[in-house]
Amino acid sequence: MGAADETRDGVSLTNLDQPLFDGAGATKRDLVDYLDAVRDRILPGLRDRPLSVVRVRPGQDPFMQKNLPKYTPDWVRRTSVWAEASHRSISYALCDDRRTLLWFANQRAVEYHPTLGRAGHPEHPTQLVLDLDPPPGDSFGAAVAVALLVREALTEAGLAGAVKTSGAKGLHVIVPVADGTTAEDAAAATRALAARTERLDPALATTAFIVEDRGGRVFVDSTRAYGATVVAAYSPRIRPGTPVSYPVDWADLGAVRPADFTVRTVPALVAGRDPWVRALPEPQRLPADLVAEGRTIPVARVQAMHEGKRRAKARREAG
């Protein structure tokens, strides 16, 4: 163990011997060393994409950071995006190099959530994502079963995807899409694929946006679309043991656990190889019938907001 502070690639790194967060089983140094060790694997997924990060300190709640703080060094690349919610321009980082990654690590940025499209091109995502969220409990096996249903739906549509652990309890299926694919088409295709997955086994998979309506089934989340973010491959997560979102071969899905992949184990697994690059298929054009089907499916989220509003009103009136 070295000094508590050091400088690396010109970036000051501080308090390296402090715990990363409660239950991390890792120090801030472990985070810095992990990200530096996998930088050539994680940076390609972050490069040129508006970045949100989740930062955390021991004893405190994690918080998501989008807008760069005033004190951010000027060598951090950034892009401005107007936010309707706060009526202001958000300055997003573009994490393109080692120095920026190390600076974020020193900020205790543990999770890295890039957008689906590149800076300046929110209307043209490079991939679509089916996010599989299992119900509470020990349900990773259910997520695996639903991932295989997603694969079936993809194959049926003439598409191919790659799968990775989310680092939490679920899985992400990623489908690279051809240049020129619009966000609208990608979102519609995502909804259609989620609906087809649910249809393949409605007892196992659901597209219900309201938690209460999921009934112990795996939520096939099609809302990772438009400006949404998805945690990057190789990003650590703020979960016990500091797991990492990690690629898995389809054939190996049944043989892994999310906890197999942590900031301690992953550097050795990626030495001399990039399993995410290897797993990702070529960008694909979305079948017209899939997109057309998706256009007929309402956005579950919107329905849920109205239902939520109705239920809240009912609660108030019940006293």
Next chain:
DNA sequence: GAAGAGC
């Protein structure tokens, strides 16, 4: 982690 307020 860093800045600002208050001592």
Next chain:
DNA sequence: GCTCTTCAACGCGAC
């Protein structure tokens, strides 16, 4: 100078 407090998100869209 020190200690304490505060801050660090978004959008979907009808109502």
Next chain:
DNA sequence: GTCGCG
């Protein structure tokens, strides 16, 4: 500005 959700 709200609601549910990630």
